[in-house]
Amino acid sequence: MSTPAESLHDAFEDAFAGLRQARQAFTPTLGMRETGVVTQVATGIAHVRGLPGAGYDELLLFPGDMFGLAFNLDEDEIGVVLLGDHARLQAGAEVRRTGRVMDIAVGDGLLGRVIDPLGRPLDGRAPLAAGKRLPIERPAPPIMDRAPVSVPLQSGLKVVDALIPIGRGQRELIVGDRQTGKTSIAIDTILNQRGENVLCVYCAIGQRAAAVARVVANLREHGAMEYTVVVVAEGDDPPGLVYIAPYAATSIAEHFMEAGRDVLIVYDDLTQHARAYRELSLLLRRPPGREAFPGDIFYIHSRLLERATHLGAERGHGSLTALPIIETEAQDISAYIPTNLISITDGQIYLSPSLFELGVLPAIDVGKSVSRVGSEAQRASYRAVTGDLKLAYAQFEELENFARFGTRLDEDTRRIIDHGERIRACLKQPELAPVSVPAQMAILLALSHKLFDPVPLAQMAQAERAVHMAAANIPASLCARFETGDKLTEADRDVIIEIARQALASWCSTEKTTPVPGEAGPAATAAGR
Numbered sequence: 001m002s003t004p005a006e007s008l009h010d011a012f013e014d015a016f017a018g019l020r021q022a023r024q025a026f027t028p029t030l031g032m033r034e035t036g037v038v039t040q041v042a043t044g045i046a047h048v049r050g051l052p053g054a055g056y057d058e059l060l061l062f063p064g065d066m067f068g069l070a071f072n073l074d075e076d077e078i079g080v081v082l083l084g085d086h087a088r089l090q091a092g093a094e095v096r097r098t099g100r101v102m103d104i105a106v107g108d109g110l111l112g113r114v115i116d117p118l119g120r121p122l123d124g125r126a127p128l129a130a131g132k133r134l135p136i137e138r139p140a141p142p143i144m145d146r147a148p149v150s151v152p153l154q155s156g157l158k159v160v161d162a163l164i165p166i167g168r169g170q171r172e173l174i175v176g177d178r179q180t181g182k183t184s185i186a187i188d189t190i191l192n193q194r195g196e197n198v199l200c201v202y203c204a205i206g207q208r209a210a211a212v213a214r215v216v217a218n219l220r221e222h223g224a225m226e227y228t229v230v231v232v233a234e235g236d237d238p239p240g241l242v243y244i245a246p247y248a249a250t251s252i253a254e255h256f257m258e259a260g261r262d263v264l265i266v267y268d269d270l271t272q273h274a275r276a277y278r279e280l281s282l283l284l285r286r287p288p289g290r291e292a293f294p295g296d297i298f299y300i301h302s303r304l305l306e307r308a309t310h311l312g313a314e315r316g317h318g319s320l321t322a323l324p325i326i327e328t329e330a331q332d333i334s335a336y337i338p339t340n341l342i343s344i345t346d347g348q349i350y351l352s353p354s355l356f357e358l359g360v361l362p363a364i365d366v367g368k369s370v371s372r373v374g375s376e377a378q379r380a381s382y383r384a385v386t387g388d389l390k391l392a393y394a395q396f397e398e399l400e401n402f403a404r405f406g407t408r409l410d411e412d413t414r415r416i417i418d419h420g421e422r423i424r425a426c427l428k429q430p431e432l433a434p435v436s437v438p439a440q441m442a443i444l445l446a447l448s449h450k451l452f453d454p455v456p457l458a459q460m461a462q463a464e465r466a467v468h469m470a471a472a473n474i475p476a477s478l479c480a481r482f483e484t485g486d487k488l489t490e491a492d493r494d495v496i497i498e499i500a501r502q503a504l505a506s507w508c509s510t511e512k513t514t515p516v517p518g519e520a521g522p523a524a525t526a527a528g529r
């Protein structure tokens with residue numbers, strides 16, 4: 001039995017052994033922590049002194065886990081864009097360098113989620129699991145890694161797919177005054193990607209919370225959230241968050257593209273983005289240029305949209321199609337931001353307020369819209385039909401104005417106008433109701449064969465509906481050929497035209513025929529005009 005003195009000695013020995021071990025294992029590492037101090041705070045920005053080593057775009061950490069981006073690197077001061085509420089910050093607060101740039105979580109876990117540009121959930125669900133992260137600012141893929149745009153991206157909108165087709169990897173601008181249906185076109189395109197193996201990212205930039213909630217509800221209701229990520233920076237968020245939102249959303253989309261997937265991204269809208277950047281630049285005392293925008297406003301949008309592309313086979317064949325939205329004022333597409341964006345993108349879909357007022361929805365002005373690369377990717381079956389249609393519609397638009405003055409028109413002109421009016425009526429489409437390729441083909445072929453011409457204008461909606469429904473009778477083998485992009489043979493066209501002819505039988509024959517069951521036939525209404 002040991003004495004108390006011996007027990008004490010043993011206890012000391014044990015304790016010292018532990019200490020000795022810890023001392024041997026200890027390898028001191030010196031970490032540098034550069035700290036500075038906030039000298040001034042304003043809406044969305046702060047000025048910081050004492051961080052001479054900070055780099056451009058470096059993430060700085062403020063008290064309360066608020067981050068900021070080093071933006072203006074002056075000799076003795078840094079202008080910082082705050083990514084949180086400036087009201088929580090005061091002059092004198094400590095700022096730390098992080099040595100890293102802003103990044104965002106990416107991956108399949110984001111599908112179905114609504115997040116802010118910092119990756120924080122806004123849908124009340126669990127925080128995102130830790131995983132792969134990508135910087136929000138990344139260089140665009142080099143030219144040699146890119147492949148031509150060759151695969152169509154169906155929007156489900158007849159007027160777009162037929163006359164302004166979009167290809168996977170294209171950047172197509174949606175431009176128009178406020179409340180002309182810009183968002184609806186983008187949302188319809190997302191809804192149409194269901195079952196098409198295209199993932200979608202919807203980036204709401206500076207929108208009202210109610211508008212974003214409506215979009216998310218529509219996506220959810222139509223089962224589109226399962227393949228969509230929604231990134232939101234609302235109008236009352238700090239301008240810094242609004243500014244980084246499209247870059248963060250693009251990194252999320254790029255991750256999918258680099259994994260070989262086809263991705264569609266919608267920026268709704270870049271006018272708000274430009275305004276947020278102008279606000280930050282003016283507060284940071286950067287020299288203002290045209291319309292008070294800073295000199296690099298073109299660059300901030302071009303470096304964003306250059307990231308959309310179709311990657312070549314060595315890079316996995318993924319694609320990123322961008323639909324940026326721009327709001328114009330009083331239809332002025334020659335304003336600074338719209339012209340910039342028009343020159344950066346590969347075409348534009350122009351929405352006309354006058355068509356919207358006339359109830360021609362979607363209110364797309366075909367004459368002012370163009371798709372510079374998408375027509376290369378358009379399916380052969382469409383191409384065979386839409387050439388005539390474009391021409392007929394352009395002739396109609398030209399002659400329409402004469403007809404308005406009540407000019408007496410010769411028979412040929414009257415026929416062109418009548419046909420054009422029916423094309424316009426057929427291209428109308430309610431929102432949230434994308435039309436499948438076979439139904440589009442049936443309607444377009446019926447149009448180009450002038451099967452709708454005997455239909456009174458007032459009954460065009462029913463007639464179009466009848467052909468739409470009848471498209472279900474197109475044989476499956478023929479529908480499969482639409483997908484493969486094969487050219488339609490004469491026999492194929494005859495099959496479809498016959499189906500459309502039967503659907504329109506009650507209108508195509510004389511006034512005496514019976515109407516389509518459940519619908520007002522020609523006998524019910526006299527001349528539609």
Ligand SMILES: Nc1ncnc2c1ncn2[C@@H]1O[C@H](COP(=O)(O)OP(=O)(O)OP(=O)(O)O)[C@@H](O)[C@H]1O
Binds near residue numbers: 180361
């Ligand atoms: N094809 C359509 N059929 C019927 N209604 C439509 C159609 N397209 C848009 N609308 C309606 O027009 C209104 C404006 O649409 P939307 O919000 O898409 O326009 P916007 O130009 O994006 O508006 P904002 O300028 O507010 O962003 C909405 O009430 C929408 O329901």
